[in-house]
Amino acid sequence: MYFGFMTSTLLQVRGLDPRTRDELKVRAARRGQSLTAYVRDLLEREASTPDLAEVLARIDHRAGGSAVSSVDLIRADRDGK
Numbered sequence: 001m002y003f004g005f006m007t008s009t010l011l012q013v014r015g016l017d018p019r020t021r022d023e024l025k026v027r028a029a030r031r032g033q034s035l036t037a038y039v040r041d042l043l044e045r046e047a048s049t050p051d052l053a054e055v056l057a058r059i060d061h062r063a064g065g066s067a068v069s070s071v072d073l074i075r076a077d078r079d080g081k
Helices: 018-030 035-048 052-062 070-078
Strands: none
Touching: 018 035
16 A cells, blocks of 8 residues: 655665565565565565674663673683682
8 A cells, every 4th residue: 555655765785686576575475575576675674683783882871881891790700709
């Protein structure tokens, strides 16, 4: 269904292994989706998921920017301190 606010952007992927394309087609078919819809869902999901750097920054912010590094904690634990 078209709601009028969705815009269309063409994305071309070069150098994709045909086996990868075929597997994506199979997975799309299992979900009853076109390859385009399936890949669009994958990309939207990926874009809405924070990357590792963002997750670590959030953790650091919530922790108040701990003065002790994780490396120091691991070393202290390993050294039995």
